[in-house]
Amino acid sequence: MAHLGVGIGWRPEIADAVERLPGLDWVEVVAENICPGHLPASLHRLLDRGVRVVPHGVSLGLGGADRPDAGKLAALGERAVALGAPLVTEHIAFVRTSSPALEAGHLLPVPRTRDALDVLCENVRIAQDALPVPLALENIAALFSWPGEELTEARFLTELVERTGVRLLIDVANLHTNRVNRGEDPAAVLDAIPLDALAYVHVAGGVERGGVWHDTHAHPVPPVVLDVLAELRRRVEPAGVLLERDDDFPPEGELEGELSAIRAVLDGGPADLGARTTRTTRSNSTTRPAPAQTPPAQTPPEQIPPEQARTRVGLQQAALLSALVAGTPLPEGFDRQRIRVQGRALAAKRASVVAKVAPELPAILGGEDAYRTAFLGYARHRPMTDGYRRDALDFAEHLLIQDLPADPAARRRLTLWWRDRAGTRPPRRIVRWARTLLGRAA
Template sequence: MDAGTPRLGVGIGWRREIDLTVERLDVDFVECVAEDVDPRRLPESLSLIRERGLPVLPHAVSLSLAGAEPLDTERVRHLARVATAFDAPLVSDHVAFTRAGQWEAGHILPPPRTSESLDVLVDNVRQAQELLPVPLALEHVAALVEWPDAEFTEAEFLARLVERTGCGLILDVANLHANAHNLGTDPEEFLDTVPLDRIAYVHVGGGTWQDGIYHDTHAHPVVPEVLDLLARLHARTSPPGVMLERDDRYPSDDELAAELAAIRAAIAR
């Protein structure tokens, strides 16, 4: 992301359901969902991982930075407290909104890619950055539909966001794979346009096909095409870290270890 961004290596998303598994796996860092952590009573497993010297990176899912509603500063302050509790080098969320008025989506949704939407996003990101003790990185999301009348490609939208806020990026190759198939995103154009030097780390997740649509489920094995995209990314740049995401239908320790090995092999191609 910049000269001060740590080299993270290969990591995995920490979840309570696989806390003991994560402790046993050979990883260099972990990411936790910030909203699932009380900074006053840290999970024993995450405390142990941190005591071993592994970075713990808080990843928020509810800041709704791309929403038109006023920024919920208490959610940002919670993220800040979690970052401080783990002495985290950075935090993250998504280029997305999760609420509108009294309506809570319960999911991260992509914003319209317009100048007006970008202005709102930039203002919210800048407010959040003022409240956070460490740098903020933002992740592009997988989507099944697009808003009409887009003024920018996804990559152009991200590049302008980074230029105006100085934020980092979490580049999710699984999301890029999903959007390529479902929305027609050109992966090569995407990688040519986004500022690769601003990548904080990379997400890799699994998915599945259903009725001709690729679903980024985080509940299935990583498909070979996603690993190919990871290799193509690494042919262009060397991101500080790469992380495996798994949020449901957790496999055995050996299967997760095999997926981490496949990620390392893709990086080394």
């Protein structure tokens, strides 16, 4: 694997600061946020300096029951070629279901079962065949566990690598998240996974609220996450380590300080990290839930016909996602409190991304608080089905159908905004009434 060094996630909000960071070896970009033919000038300047750029996908949903979308795979490959990237990365997660058609708007954990592993492995092979460069997959942060899981996290990742040859992107912040939320020991995971398949490492910040760790990418990297990085460094020298920050961006000096802290851990090496490891264990003793029960070792069963596995996984994922975003009954066996937390997190994420996609909406509605209140009310009854841009249009149309905003001037501005983007007139009053009645009946 190519040596990458220490890098940072490139975001438009901190593009100038990223270019000025001393000793920067590489950056990672969210693949869906760039266009191969129209790369931002900042990325061109970084490439001209010899800084590597790696595209990081968030929308493939390789852990979903459906086979990967050929168009999304082609788009990811185009970005890798345009950037001259040595690899592309994605997540071990599902993000949508096709029956019913629902979008989570964020990464959700797959059940660690034989069915889900079979589906994931086939999806990974399809992606590998379609992509022009190697693929690495990231372990995700989870707020909840699936009932009836058959494999540990380490066994799931190990068999995925053994069956597909895919490389791993290990996020040490996600290992810490899953320690707090699911009782999974990061050291035990690192001991059991094939670190010779490691492509690179993510480091990020988060925050704990009410005994639940939220992987926000909007907070400084805490010592406990650096401790997990140190645990990994004791076992292997990673080819690359990357700092992620997606929101609430700090001053340039703080970003530089976090990168320096990461370099210090990497330079410490195996001999200097014993005290750091001990401190990690103590620091989490008050918040860690009871350790997750380790499923017994099992001999892999005979290969299940993929379509049968896909059907079962699809039904499981659809039932869960529908409960999270559409208010249908939650399947048995899930922790209801954790699912409520996850549902709120999905809605908040959706509101935040729509505000970034359509920044005019908060201004039209009178500010961030008024926008968020209106959007969360809309989201309770309208699951996302076709991406964030469509969601922004549907939200605006929903408001107009309800004769909102109450201020006529704001309503006129919203009407013009909607018309410019939808390419048609807002629905007439009789159509609005009909849609409202149909919605109530549904």
